[in-house]
Amino acid sequence: MDGAFSTLHPDVAAWCDAHLGTATPPQAQALPLASQARHTLICSPTGTGKTLAAFLPVISRLAELRDADELLARTYCLYVSPLRALGYDVEHNLRRPLREMGILERPNTERAKKRRGRVRETFVRTGVRTGDTPVEERRLMMTRPPHVLLTTPESLALMVAMESYRKKLTHVETVIVDEVHALAGNKRGAHLALLLESLAQITRAPLRRVGLSATVAPLDRVAAYLAGTDRDCAVVDCRGLREMRLDIVAPFAGAMAPLPQCARTAFKLTQDVRTTLVFTNVRSQAERIAHEMEEVSLTLRQGQGDTGGAGDAGHMGDGGGAIAVPEIGPRTETAARDRRIGVHHSALERNVRHRTEAELRSGKLRTVVCSSSLELGVDIGYIDRVIVLGGARGMTPTLQRVGRAGHRPGAVATGVVLAQDRDDIIEAAATRRCIRDGILEEIVVPDAPLDVVAQWLVGLCAPDKRIAIDDALALARRAYPYRALLEADLRACIAYLSGGGVGPEEAHVRRIGTDGEAVYGLGRESSSAYFENVGTIPDERTIPVAGSGGHGIGRLDESFAASMNVGDVFLLEGRTLRVKEVGPRGLRVEPHAGRPTVPQWSSHLKGIPHALASEIGVMRNGVADALRNGGAQAALAYVRRRYALDGVEAAHVVRYIAQQLALGGIPDETHPIVELYRMDERQTAVFHTGAGRRVNETLARVAGARLYQSLRINSTLTTDDNGFLVALPRRKIVQDAVWASLLHPDGFDDDLLAGLRSGWLLRQQFRYVANTGLLVLRRAGGQSIRGGALRWNASKIFDRLWEADRDFPLVRETVRVVTRELLDAPGARAYLERLDGEPRVLHPAAATPFTFGIVTSSFGDSVVMDDRASMIEALHERVLAVLGESRDDGTEPLALAVNGPAQAPRQLRLL
């Protein structure tokens, strides 16, 4: 027997011996820590047995309790994961060993029925409780809670706040937090940290925390997050266990590959392996690429032997190791089926996603295109190859995605980045270099988000408990994200929650009460706001789509669904669907052949981490230096040496930088470059900073605000990872010196706030913050508040609060989220302080390649500093200009004189 298993109950150890043989490194390191009852963070790649490492001690403990006839109908272990699907998955995988050890209760057997109603239990039960759990099942869980309960942070929040359920949690000894890396850096994680403190207060014995995480950095910070303030946490670091290979493929000859071309190449890459996972960055792209791949597959099946169409660059692979891609031959037709490419993303219904996962596991589907939905550890069987379309925008997501391949100890994870343009090649090569150097993006734990603590506080008092404010503060501070929570901030939250904190008047509605010493719940009705609105995930307003049989397929963004009429054709789950019926309950659709529209779902495109942006800068400047000093051969040698980049991909990079050098310049960390153009009759300035999207978005807003303040010009802004673009209205021209003067650190904070105030970002984020902070409810009285009304309410309230009380906790939280999480204000300020003089202003004869990238990125937003009155005036002027002199096509029901109010009515006559 492996020594690591010797600490376990004999039955469990015997099972391990028979089924596992030897312990994997994370198991070998983690099991002894369990017997010492230490908090433990296990960081190890997928497929190295870390889930079992966490559960084996739990199973062992349950077996001991059973032997001692002390196993009660109580929950002993809580498992919390950010994904519902993961809960079901882990339960499924947990039941097998329990069954094989002979301690799992089989439902509805005579034995089980006989035991029911007795206090002592002899068999272990598991259960999943999420938002999807049917009411009946939840009720059963209340009377007979499962010994191992798998849940999500949101469901945990409900259970901890419910008086009846709280009692069932008193025996919890272990809480396992899966995918800690997906929680520690966001508000859901902050919420969970608070909930774990609430839970620790309920349980009789000290609560042991076990965290499971894929590759993440820095480990000590994540461990501190898991354990809580001033608690010790052991770290099992098995990050280097899996061997990984990342290749880069650029299927284009010019500057970029159109999506059909990418689909063809992706399809080819699926042909020499059994199973492939294709990752995209947004859901609409997953739909689109799946559709295109299906078309390729269909064409090939029909045309048998067409080798993939013209325009293919006849090469594959780079210096990282060439992948042999066979020409597509008759082999493909043997597996002809109706649908060969699966689609998986969060806008698809759960059963559709489950079906896809099951079909992938069973081998029925060989290729699945997904967004980040399959990034986390849902079991999908053995994947031979992972394709990352365009790049994963960071080291950790790349590792996570590629780690899905070869999900088996010892297997090499093989990933291919399919570059869509030349920037993608550079990004992928720089990512590979960072990973090789062990540079990972660092998780930043949010600093005491006030909306979350406000919500937690309401739950803490529900329905009518009374808690001293000092105690609540001490409890919150035990959660790592709130270790520095100020008493004044907590009191400000209490003030608005209890109706006394907003503006000069007394509010009429209260979530909790307070007497200055303590907070208390106001009964069931008040706490219903909490139970209906629990959680921190921004509400995506979506419209369900169902097939003609009524089965759910997925959900569309509210605004996209609103533009759909009967007969319209769109893509969902990679299938072409036609709208048959538009009803109050969503869209009914039927399969259709025809050119579909691709749905858009709202999402915030992630920026690349700072370390990666720096490495990209190093690579660009390194290539430029080599080009200047030794020509193309030296540059090719440089990318081969430093980035293991070879072949066509290396040539692309060198040509790209050479073109940029010929037309403009290469920015470095302290010398940005401004290029001025006329585009669509507008003066357009492109700022090349190479500082990463979040810094660029911040700088763009500051620049926009400064332009408005000094010259009263409204500008349109576009940003990407390499720089930002400022377009002026027609007929406005700004001198070079003004452009050069926009980047400086003086008055940065004020200018940023002015820039933000005029855009939509603050208002949009306030809506989410106000929802989480229970100021504006998403659901009330059992009904969802309409998306439009919600947006409007939050936006109106924000405007009021901004004027009345800039220190209002939720306003400050909104500013924090926007400047720290979405944008990067500290990073941008540091960038401006670092700059070596004013930027160079160039007037290139043609758009430089770097500019081309920014112009084609369409994720901009315009900064309009004007208010409603001037907007309506502008629209009115334009309508007057267009319609004032033209003949009206409608019949005129009235002939009116418009000389003013006094005479008008008298001159009014009916026709």
Place this chain on the structure above:
Amino acid sequence: MKPAPACDAHPLADGVLALPGGFALLTHSRVLICADAHLGYEDVMGGGAALPLWSTTEIVASIALAARRHDAREIVFLGDAIHGAGLSEGAGRAVGAALDALRAQARVTIVAGNHEGRTRGVAVLGATVESCERDGWTLAHGDRPESRPSTIAGYGAERTIIGHLHPSLHLGGEITAPAFLASRALVVVPALTPYSPGLDVTGDACLDALAAWGVGRRDLHVVAATAERVFPFGTLSALRGALYLHPGDGAAPLGRRRRLRSDR
């Protein structure tokens, strides 16, 4: 009806003026019409929002100012004067006091709307009516089919002024401005509440809602309002044509990206 320069007041129909702030005025008997004030909104929403009654104070102050400025003899609330019949005691008192202040200034008539509920809001508003007649116009909230004219709008049809639809002009982003819609026999007054984005007058949904009143885009003209001025935008048909691309129509001069049913 062509667009006209912005002004202080603009005729909507026979004897009806559009005023800044989204008020309508019956010029003959000087009746100030205010639609969909939704007083006490913050209180009711707070099922939803834990906020003071900001909008109540401001809306009532703006009504008082408009009534003074235009020498109104009567103020008619055109339905949905309050956001819900179940206001809390404090909010009910605040709304009642605000209305009393208006009553001291002019006669106040309150038409009940759908938000007044089955009790018709009597507890907060005092006596309410289902509709009333002024200057040959029927003033109703517009939520009930029985208040619609039985004949298609034309000669001899009943003339009605309604609220309920919250018509507004969407200016881009989430910014909207209250907007009147008017034909010879129907005037739709925009909402006073700042909390509702309103029904976009240029959208298909608005036309669908107005089809029940027997009016179409060619019968209606649009007048938008800010706090200071009104902006006559001409007929709805021409405005839609100027703003949006329609299938088969070619480019619109101010082409916004939006799919609308063809006006042809």
